[in-house]
Amino acid sequence: MRDTLPPFRPDVAVLFGRELPRFGVQSDLLGQSGKEAAAPWTAGRMWVHGRLRPGLLGEMLRPVRDLAMFWRLDKSHSLVQVRDKIRTGWIASLMCRLRGRPFVFWMSFPMAEGFAVRAEQLRGSASPPLLLLHRLKARVAAWLFYQHVVPHATHLFVQSEAMLEHMAARGVPRERMSAVPMGVDVSLLSSVAPLDERPAQWSGRRVVAYLGTLGRARDPEFLLDSLRLLRELEPAAMLLLLGDAPSAEERLWLRARIADSGLAEHVHLTGWLPQAEALRWLACAELAWSPVPRGVLFDVSSPTKAVEYLALGVPCVGNDIPDQQLVLTQSGGGICVPMDIEAFAHASMRLLSNPPMARKMGSAGKAWVRQHRDYSVLARQVASVYESLCPSAGQQQEQMK
Structure with a gap:
């Protein structure tokens, strides 16, 4: 290994x-x-x-x-x-x-x-x-x-x-x-319960989550730009970042980008959390994002985060990496779009403005993961x-x- x-x-x-x-x-x-x-x-x-x-x-x-x-x-x-x-x-x-x-x-x-x-x-x-x-x-x-x-x-x-x-x-x-x-380990994720008490910052907010590494290679600025546009469509939207950058230098860079974006009060960065705790935070979100930069390395990858979102019943907006596109299309558990700021913001707005559709996608994704990706x-x-x-x-x- x-x-x-x-x-x-x-x-x-x-x-x-x-x-x-x-x-x-x-x-x-x-x-x-x-x-x-x-x-x-x-x-x-x-x-x-x-x-x-x-x-x-x-x-x-x-x-x-x-x-x-x-x-x-x-x-x-x-x-x-x-x-x-x-x-x-x-x-x-x-x-x-x-x-x-x-x-x-x-x-x-x-x-x-x-x-x-x-x-x-x-x-x-x-x-x-x-x-x-x-x-x-x-x-x-x-x-x-x-x-x-x-x-x-x-x-x-x-x-x-x-x-x-x-x-x-x-x-x-x-x-x-x-x-x-x-x-994913469905037996683990099926037992996850949302947080008993949510942060006061979340009161009246529409929580969009991202789970995973936030280094430069993952282009976290894309998340901030997508949030900025989504907030023009839904001012109550906020971004929950569950994870951190892999190195001390990149962690400083990430926090500087959040501060410079003017969105700091609408972004909740948790830093690294134990898996069980991170999943409880994730279960509180209305939807989750999975943007994966296109290229020779990631095009052949199999992103885990979209499958984790679906296993928790959280609908996903993700881009068209081949395996992720297959997951979202076959499962009906989310919306697959190009890695484009407008596409992510508008697809997210479709889910936030139609809770019954979001719930249906959450249920469909959960069932598909149990059958195909456990x-x-x-x-x-x-x-x-x-x-x-x-x-x-x-x-x-x-x-x-």
Whole structure:
């Protein structure tokens, strides 16, 4: 795993930690630790090899430390799966060929393209040697991934149908790929209750929410501009921002943008909250926004926030990222528009001015998520892929039952 251990993302902690074991799929994890204390991994074993180090030293140490996983392999391991780590994926593909095991790559993000975008972002701000280093890193990552990792993967899990099509265009056979979009833990979200007591600032206000990261890359100024126009249509509208920017520098920048916008009294920024508390705040909103900037990275993503909104029964106004468009269109749980200020403001006004329609969308979205994006549903699909890759392991599980 590229992320630190213990796992914190739902598509690992819930999907692999709780749901897949119900279908006989156990998993042993190996990686570096973060700031969190080690916790038991009930779906198997968890081996932590040192802390995740920042900087060049950490970059060089990660694949070396990951080599330790091959000394942990035993007869109980039916396959080796690498998540988002290109160099480790290359090493794993070699070792799996030597040891006669299937090699699976879980692609939750287009890492090679991400390195290229990062290199372009540094143009004009980074020193020539640093810019050259990032460009070299991007080229080597793309060459290694597309020429040596993907061709030797027995199977490739991708995050959306759009990502599957992207990889198919790169020559990967569709039958060697499975799209696993982001889901939610419906059992958790179904028990969420709105706040018992709402802030006095909300009295008489129409609350529009946004849940998630608010760094520059997410264009939070779009939210403020959309609020400004929405307030011309509905003066009682206010924006609830559930989250924060990822770094101290960006957090200062975000607060300055809110202050400079002239909308500070109409914006409630909570900062980072525990998930359970953030969901209680979110459940108080009349509608929620999910703008995701278009581009090579996010177009193939599977945004979680729209699914979380719908699971809580909160109608969503979101833009036309392919997976998000599919969710909003198929579920009837919101309105999909281009990422345009006027489009977001007017779609929001449609919901605020028609509460019965908003309630109908909330109910429809909630039902659709339970049927299509609950991790218990996704786990059944993922387990069937593993059974096809490791039929002997599946037969053993059946015999054990």
